[in-house]
Amino acid sequence: MATLEIRDLHVSVEAENGPREILRGVDLTVKQGETHAIMGPNGSGKSTLAYSLAGHPKYTVTSGQVLLDGEDVLAMSVDERARAGVFLAMQYPVEVPGVSVSNFLRTAATAVRGEAPKLRTWVKEVKETMAALQMDPAFAERNVNEGFSGGEKKRHEILQLELLKPKIAILDETDSGLDVDALRIVSEGINRVRATGEVGTLLVTHYTRILRYIQPDYVHVFAGGRIVESGGPELADKLENEGYEAYVKGGAVA
Amino acid sequence: MAEQNTSGSTTAGSIEVGTAGAGAQLAGPGTGRAEVRQPIDARVAVEPSYDVTDFPVPTGREEDWRFTPLHRLAGLHDGTAVSADKGTDKVELGLPDGVTAETVGRDDARLGKAGKPVDRVAAQAYSAFEEALVVTVPKDAVLNEPVKIDVHGEGGVRFAHVVIDVKPFAEAVVVLNHTGSGTRAANVELLVGDGAKLTFVSVQDWERDAVHTAQQTALVGRDASLKSVVVTFGGDLVRIHPRVTYSATGGEAELYGLYFADAGQHLEHRLQIDHDTPHCRSNVVYKGALQGKDAHAVWVGDVLIRAAAEGTDTYEHNRNLVLTDGARVDSIPNLEIETGEIVGAGHASATGRFDDEQLFYLQARGIPEEEARRLVVRGFFAELVQQIGVAEIHDQLMEKIESELAGVA
Numbered sequence: 001m002a003t004l005e006i007r008d009l010h011v012s013v014e015a016e017n018g019p020r021e022i023l024r025g026v027d028l029t030v031k032q033g034e035t036h037a038i039m040g041p042n043g044s045g046k047s048t049l050a051y052s053l054a055g056h057p058k059y060t061v062t063s064g065q066v067l068l069d070g071e072d073v074l075a076m077s078v079d080e081r082a083r084a085g086v087f088l089a090m091q092y093p094v095e096v097p098g099v100s101v102s103n104f105l106r107t108a109a110t111a112v113r114g115e116a117p118k119l120r121t122w123v124k125e126v127k128e129t130m131a132a133l134q135m136d137p138a139f140a141e142r143n144v145n146e147g148f149s150g151g152e153k154k155r156h157e158i159l160q161l162e163l164l165k166p167k168i169a170i171l172d173e174t175d176s177g178l179d180v181d182a183l184r185i186v187s188e189g190i191n192r193v194r195a196t197g198e199v200g201t202l203l204v205t206h207y208t209r210i211l212r213y214i215q216p217d218y219v220h221v222f223a224g225g226r227i228v229e230s231g232g233p234e235l236a237d238k239l240e241n242e243g244y245e246a247y248v249k250g251g252a253v254a
Numbered sequence: 255m256a257e258q259n260t261s262g263s264t265t266a267g268s269i270e271v272g273t274a275g276a277g278a279q280l281a282g283p284g285t286g287r288a289e290v291r292q293p294i295d296a297r298v299a300v301e302p303s304y305d306v307t308d309f310p311v312p313t314g315r316e317e318d319w320r321f322t323p324l325h326r327l328a329g330l331h332d333g334t335a336v337s338a339d340k341g342t343d344k345v346e347l348g349l350p351d352g353v354t355a356e357t358v359g360r361d362d363a364r365l366g367k368a369g370k371p372v373d374r375v376a377a378q379a380y381s382a383f384e385e386a387l388v389v390t391v392p393k394d395a396v397l398n399e400p401v402k403i404d405v406h407g408e409g410g411v412r413f414a415h416v417v418i419d420v421k422p423f424a425e426a427v428v429v430l431n432h433t434g435s436g437t438r439a440a441n442v443e444l445l446v447g448d449g450a451k452l453t454f455v456s457v458q459d460w461e462r463d464a465v466h467t468a469q470q471t472a473l474v475g476r477d478a479s480l481k482s483v484v485v486t487f488g489g490d491l492v493r494i495h496p497r498v499t500y501s502a503t504g505g506e507a508e509l510y511g512l513y514f515a516d517a518g519q520h521l522e523h524r525l526q527i528d529h530d531t532p533h534c535r536s537n538v539v540y541k542g543a544l545q546g547k548d549a550h551a552v553w554v555g556d557v558l559i560r561a562a563a564e565g566t567d568t569y570e571h572n573r574n575l576v577l578t579d580g581a582r583v584d585s586i587p588n589l590e591i592e593t594g595e596i597v598g599a600g601h602a603s604a605t606g607r608f609d610d611e612q613l614f615y616l617q618a619r620g621i622p623e624e625e626a627r628r629l630v631v632r633g634f635f636a637e638l639v640q641q642i643g644v645a646e647i648h649d650q651l652m653e654k655i656e657s658e659l660a661g662v663a
Contacts (some may be wrong), residue, residue, distance in 0.1 A: 083620045103633070
């Protein structure tokens with residue numbers, strides 16, 4: 001069973017006046033089949049956690065460990081992490097002009113699966129997944145994220161999630177900027193992946209709205225660069241009613 | 255590709271009839287000058303001429319020489335190349351049935367019809383060549399295979415002159431392929447007869463140390479069409495100057511270019527389309543990639559729509575993709591419009607970087623760095639190669655692009 005262990009993770013970014021620490025000792029274990037919601041106010045460092053796990057070069061891990069089934073994730077390059085089974089659905093997916101969605105998906109699937117998917121079954125797989133996400137088939141011929149609306153970008157992220165079948169899915173504010181219909185469609189996609197029982201999900205979000213569609217097993221409150229409270233789904237209800245004020249007033253946020 | 259890029263620079267503009275500003279000369283960002291000035295040819299101080307002595311030796315401060323590293327021109331610009339070691343070429347011709355190729359002397363009446371040299375190096379080539387190659391495609395001949403001119407430089411200095419004469423209603427693809435080494439200044443004349451169609455492909459696939467300048471002057475006949483494809487991969491310094499004028503109405507010119515500059519290479523493409531005749535069209539797309547320290551690409555696109563050229567429709571487009579730090583692009587579209595009675599005129603120039611965010615995104619999907627880069631560059635050029643639509647060179651182009659990429663550190 002796949003397990004992601006984050007132990008006392010400290011992460012800094014380069015700022016104008018030297019390095020600034022954003023993550024200040026994160027401890028979290030996510031197992032296959034589980035869904036963890038990471039909730040926190042703006043600037044609490046939750047997106048930094050997501051990007052650090054994926055290996056974005058902007059973030060420097062100063063101490064701590066990240067292990068996937070005992071393997072040192074921090075020693076891996078970005079693409080090695082992806083091939084090992086870590087997937088990050090990004091809040092702001094990047095436009096890659098000149099590269100078509102279909103070419104991109106097939107290249108990614110080939111890299112992650114270790115061999116080129118068989119053309120016939122692959123085409124069917126992509127078509128069906130796109131249909132489930134209510135994506136126009138014409139999307140496949142467009143350039144990656146180029147001219148996509150916010151909702152289209154998020155659907156495209158979830159399309160990749162469904163096709164690449166990671167062990168650990170980190171969803172960074174996948175719900176932000178979506179209208180109700182898009183939120184439902186995207187959530188259904190995430191739930192299809194969760195229903196396989198083969199993925200551990202780390203749902204990073206500012207709002208509780210998405211949790212109406214995706215029931216988490218655990219909810220963690222993130223503030224000041226670390227997890228300050230953990231609980232079950234009921235913690236989300238508390239946040240819904242009371243907001244983050246109690247955590248922010250603690251002065252942990254820089 | 256660059257509107258999306260966070261770094262790099264983008265300029266774009268277009269003029270349509272009826273909008274404010276139509277008919278005026280463009281100035282400001284993207285036009286390459288700060289204020290309205292005289293038509294393009296006026297800012298080049300010297301009148302076109304066949305005689306090298308009509309041009310002063312450039313100093314590098316002139317508008318048309320300011321990007322070119324003169325010290326790397328092997329003396330082509332200052333007369334010293336004439337007394338340097340005379341070079342040799344190995345030329346192989348592939349001539350479909352009916353096409354003739356003749357080697358002629360300087361006094362042949364068919365030379366010098368397309369237009370005069372416009373700079374010192376082109377005039378030097380015209381003043382110094384000893385014999386010219388004249389390729390003739392007869393009237394009404396529709397070729398179903400390309401005319402091939404393979405030039406393999408064997409070192410030394412060469413002054414070359416080539417005339418491609420496509421007679422009325424003929425249709426031809428002509429591929430001029432340059433390989434090998436040496437220093438070469440050339441004039442290529444393209445005569446596209448009334449109703450004829452010429453696709454002219456010039457490939458600069460030189461060894462790393464070659465120096466090559468060429469003025470490719472086209473005269474497009476009534477209802478004729480020219481497709482010019484300039485592909486530059488090799489050489490130390492390459493400066494290609496396609497020029498188009500129209501001899502009668504209804505002419506059409508498409509100018510495509512593709513270049514890939516590696517560390518230390520200077521690849522310069524400057525083109526001019528002189529719309530002095532009504533109801534002609536032109537469309538320009540040049541795309542280039544750069545990688546490595548001091549890779550330098552220059553693109554200057556001059557389009558002039560003279561007062562008489564009513565009904566003109568023109569657009570020019572240059573895109574650059576910078577793959578690594580330390581490369582430099584100068585991209586200058588110039589559009590001068592002397593009449594408002596046109597169909598359309600516009601230009602766009604964009605230089606983007608293959609940036610860390612794109613790389614991260616692709617890598618985060620399991621794609622290794624080198625493959626990510628290849629994916630992006632292949633994508634960048636594939637559209638243009640499709641647009642060029644010359645089956646004969648399609649595979650060669652994609653293969654060259656692949657092998658250029660293999661050189662990325």
